[in-house]
Amino acid sequence: MRSNPAGRIVLEVVMVLLALLFLYPLFLAVFNSLKSFQEVMTDVIALPKHFSFANYSYVWKFINYPRLFLNNFVVTALGLLGIVLVSSVAAYKLSRTGTKLSAVIYFLCIMPMLIPFQSIMLTVLKTAQFLHLSNSTWGLGLLYWGFGAPLAVFIYHGFVKGIPRELDESATIDGASGFRLFFSVIFPLLKSVTATVVIIDVMWIWNDFLLPLLMVNGLPTTKTLTLAAYTFVGQYTSDWQYAMTAMVMAVLPSIIVFIFLQKYIVKGVVAGAVKG
């Protein structure tokens, strides 16, 4: 390939065409969200005749988009905050303590990675109802603390091992201890691994479907974006122009974030997979 520029250009063109074909379904979704019902029914693959955002304003109001967006944001932010705090603190202590108890707790923390969510979904719902965490945006966010902890503890635990203990000791001599030691000395050193945890968990919580379906589907005010799109399509089975609009509105935030943070997202996903 290096010695053959013509071959390279051909490969380049073929790959770009292939990539565009690969993304064609997404283009179709966008095009059809801009069409009227008539236009969608006569020809799906034609470009919209004129750009009209009528569908968008309709769906925006109907599903109360700003509210859903806020819900998604609260759930994701709350979940993330808890996962990072609770897991990093615990992983640090567990990694620094050599006792048997510490090993047992570590095992208890990471073992649930083997439990498929569908195996416990009904009883998770029952537990959440008992604790009054169901039907609440905040409750859903809190639940993610536990669901996200195993992977996060695992990733943090491995990373803390690589931080020399002398750092803790010199900080102790300086008078720092407990949480102050952790947050002023150790936590800043965990920046790269925190980024990995954040990226993986944001993608997961933002898009998650089954847990929100079980927890917050009852009320229109607590729904998440994906959940609302799902219910919306259920109601408008043949109004594809509205359905596609709802789809585009649900995925657009992710795509915009991805375009800006592409490099970090891919790096984080790879790091998470390799460590996990």
Place this chain on the structure above:
Amino acid sequence: MNKWGRRLTDKVEFGIFTLPVLICVAVAFYIPFVLTVRYSLTKWNGISKHPKFIGLDNFKQIFTGDSIFASSSWFTVKYMILYIVIINVLAIALALVLDSRLKSKTFLRAAFFIPYILSLVIVGFIWKFIFMQGFESLGASTGWPLFGWSWLGDSGLAFWSVLFVSIWQSIGFYMVIYIAGLQSVPDDLKEAATVDGAGPVRRFFSVTLPLLAPSITIAVFMALTNAIKVFDIILSLTGGGPGNSTYSVAFDIYQDTFTNNMYGYGTAKALVLFVAVLIITVVQLTIFKRREVEG
């Protein structure tokens, strides 16, 4: 005295640092898991206050008298094997092309990765629209009979549709794992093979592929854990249909529990899924551990 005080502080600190995570994990996993085991031994519609204890009857029923469970298990196994093989072969091929010096590689990587950041349920709906409406128009304009087939209405084809859409959604993830793996293969090793006169095919099989082994381990493991739990795409793309032909085990559990209100029976099935996942994971980890030690 001072020493004792110090030790006590250490213990208290250990507790403060680790107790929160234990509580969170207990609420999310351990309490529900214990309840799952308990309910699996009962007959319960979710409404009555007291589930009726029936011993192992649910499990007997699952393995002897449940044709949907049998067909959904077969669906899941078939899906798992094909998903793992196809997605890894395609992802390696894509990674090889995109690891070369193409000018557009940044765009290409992003393009193939994008579906992975989208919610599976939504991906399922978008493809449902393509299969049901888009193919009609595509058929009309190209005349290819392929577009006229009933991709979601025929039980044989619906399986391939589910598989295809799953692969479309997640191939970017496996691709970036392999690209990362290829970048850790030293260039001089590839060049040395070229000097030795190895052609591109030989070079791939005798140099690149063995060096990709750690990436393959990771990718196969991830593909397996994802495939065995396939659920969201089925819910939005086929709804399990036509008939029950695209029921996966996870989907079957969901249906039994939340649509048919057979809480006891559904949790028993859920427990069977857990044991299956546990066995497969442990076997796979042991095999890979052994191989890593040898290598």
